[in-house]
Amino acid sequence: MNKNVGLFFGSFNPIHVGHLIIANTMLEEPDVDEVWFVVSPQSPFKKQKSLAHEFDRYDLVQAAIGDHFHMKVTDIEFTMPKPSYTSDTLAYLTDQHPNHHFKLIIGQDNLKSFPKWKNSDVILRDYGLLVYPRPNAKKSELEEHENVRFVEAPLMDISATFIRKSIKNNRSVKYLVPDAVLDRIKGKKLYI
Numbered sequence: 001m002n003k004n005v006g007l008f009f010g011s012f013n014p015i016h017v018g019h020l021i022i023a024n025t026m027l028e029e030p031d032v033d034e035v036w037f038v039v040s041p042q043s044p045f046k047k048q049k050s051l052a053h054e055f056d057r058y059d060l061v062q063a064a065i066g067d068h069f070h071m072k073v074t075d076i077e078f079t080m081p082k083p084s085y086t087s088d089t090l091a092y093l094t095d096q097h098p099n100h101h102f103k104l105i106i107g108q109d110n111l112k113s114f115p116k117w118k119n120s121d122v123i124l125r126d127y128g129l130l131v132y133p134r135p136n137a138k139k140s141e142l143e144e145h146e147n148v149r150f151v152e153a154p155l156m157d158i159s160a161t162f163i164r165k166s167i168k169n170n171r172s173v174k175y176l177v178p179d180a181v182l183d184r185i186k187g188k189k190l191y192i
């Protein structure tokens with residue numbers, strides 16, 4: 001079946017309510033039928049000491065979306081070369097699902113550096129970007145690009161960095177992550 005799929009790539013270290021609000025907002029767009037979370041083992045521009053194992057991050061995403069009918073999670077990048085280059089994954093997914101139409105979902109903070117991504121021109125031309133606004137994002141020349149669309153939605157000053165820091169400092173992150181995610185973070189003693 002043909003589907004319009006919004007691909008939401010990220011480290012998800014851990015997934016937080018901001019990510020879920022972004023996914024849900026994108027599902028309201030007329031040309032997004034499903035959102036697939038793509039858990040990246042290693043983002044090219046991020047060197048994190050506190051990066052949880054990709055299997056754990058995948059589990060947290062799965063726990064967060066539960067059995068949502070229009071959200072899925074994929075581990076497709078786990079067996080691909082690292083770091084995880086989005087254009088390679090897009091090519092692979094397009095090959096696997098020739099009838100689907102993919103778009104990329106990103107937060108506004110990633111738009112400024114997007115021209116430095118591998119094959120960014122191909123991604124822009126062949127897929128296009130759906131952008132969720134983010135506080136303090138730097139201005140980007142791509143804001144007016146014909147294949148870049150901003151959604152109108154509330155700014156959310158929430159980050160995985162803040163959540164990891166809070167856990168380390170023994171502060172509660174209840175409501176910043178879904179309860180099922182919090183249970184697993186505690187159970188596996190992640191980010192302490």
Ligand SMILES: Nc1ncnc2c1ncn2[C@@H]1O[C@H](COP(=O)(O)OP(=O)(O)OP(=O)(O)O)[C@@H](O)[C@H]1O
Pocket residue numbers: 009010011012013018019022105106107108109110132133134135156157158159160161162
């Ligand atoms: N609060 C937010 N507002 C808008 N976009 C966001 C927000 N949080 C995450 N994103 C976007 O979600 C995608 C995946 O993000 P990522 O997993 O790196 O989360 P993060 O909260 O930015 O993590 P970290 O704090 O570890 O850098 C990126 O495109 C990022 O821009």
Ligand SMILES: O=C(O)c1ccc[n+]([C@@H]2O[C@H](COP(=O)([O-])O)[C@@H](O)[C@H]2O)c1
Pocket residue numbers: 009010011012038039040042043044045046084085086087110116117118
């Ligand atoms: O393909 C690239 O060149 C590229 C450069 C930077 C980031 N990405 C992807 O963008 C996603 C979000 O990245 P980050 O660094 O905000 O976690 C993640 O899945 C990365 O693999 C991809």
